[in-house]
Amino acid sequence: MAPDRQRPRPPVRLRRTRRRAAVLAAVLVSALAGPLSPGAAPASAATGPRTVPAPAVMxxxxxxxxxxxxACLPLQDxxxxxxxxxxxxxxxxxxARLRTVAPGLVATNLAVSGATSALLPAMAAAAVAARADYVEVLMGANDACRPSEAQMTPVETFRANYSAALTRLAAGGxxxxxxxxxxxxxxxxxxxxxPAARAIWESFRPCQTMLANPLSTARADRERRDRVRERIQDYNAVISQVCAATPNCRFDHRAVFKHEPTLAELSPIDFYHPSVEGQRTLSDRLWEETYRFRPAG
Known part of the structure; x- marks a missing residue:
């Protein structure tokens, strides 16, 4: 019988390619195995740890x-x-969902109808004074929804307002x-x-930067809408960046922005704010993006 011959080693470049392929295969196998259980979610440098103890005050x-x-009665919170x-x-x-793991949770609504980001630092200070250890923020629509484009909040002003608020919350823990x-x-x-929506928009004039002349296809109106939407996208980039730079902060990965509301999700009073169904949808979409809470202790 002829002696065994040692097979020559493949070139270095080929060996490196094979190693990379093996690593990629392992990643794909892990992904195909399905999502991690709620208690096993990995940490992310951009969003911080996912699974955390439930708060006492939100x-x-x-x-x-x-x-x-x-959502309930005309022109009322x-x-x-x-x-x-x-x-x-x-x-x-x-x-309500948090109380399933934290029955004694205290929840405080510090939002203000009509508020822009200019009020956000003061709201953050109020949250710290209330000893909130978990804070949710949904702010910015009124910075873009103004009577005119000239009155929209500049992006850098929005950044300063948001940064000041998140810095205050981080300092409060x-x-x-x-x-x-x-x-x-x-x-x-x-x-x-x-027709009913157009009539309400014309009478009460919400968000004129976007909703004025709703049926117009004139170039000026199309470009105006594009600019308002671009400003909102700029605000969302700011929120993502400021949150990423803040300890213990998570961003919703534009879950709210990406959502296409149905007519049923808009208030039948003004066809602009969320209806009760719209609020439920907001809760659902954002619950998927926030922390995964476990009982404290």
Whole structure:
């Protein structure tokens, strides 16, 4: 029998290629194995640890969306249906879900209808004073939704406001969850062909930067809508960046912005704010993006 011959080693480049292929295969096998269990979610440098102890006190900072404005009665807040801190079972708010692991949770709604990011630092200070150890933030729609484009908040001003708020919350030791600014153009697309929506928009004039002349296809109106949407995208880039630079902060990866609302998810009062169903949808989408809470201790 002829002696065995030692096979020549493949070239270095080929060996490196094989090693990379093996690593890629291992990654693919892990991905195909399915999602991690809630208690086994990995840490991410961009978003911080996913699984954390449930808080004792939570607060929400924001505007009319988080106050449930026009969801129940005309021109009134309805915090009971807030996606964040509401108690109405039809919404299944984050506070309600948190109480399954933290029955004694105290939830405080510090949002203010009509607020812009200019009020965010003061809201953050109020949350720290309330000893909130978990804070949700949904702010920015009113910075873009103004009577005119000239009145929209400049991006760097928005950055300064948001940074000041998150710095204050971090100094107070709170975990923070930041939601993206909604795509108001999506609201326009849903409502523009509904006569009742157009009549309300003309009478009460919400978000004129986006909703003025809703049926117009003139170049000036199309470009105006594009600029407002671009400004909102700029705000969301700021939120992502500021959150990434803040300890214990998670961003929703633009889950709110990416959502295309249905007509049923808009208030039948103003066809602009979320309805009760819209608040429920907000709660669902954002719950998937925030921390995974376990009982404290």
């Amino acid at each position: 607060a929400v900072l924001g505007d009319s969306i988080s106050r449930g404005f026009d 309805c915090p009971d249906v807030s996606w964040s801190t509401g108690s109405n079972p039809a919404v299944a708010s984050h506070a 709170a975990r923070v969850f930041t939601a993206s600014v909604p795509d108001v153009e999506a609201v326009w697309r849903v409502g523009k062909d509904v």
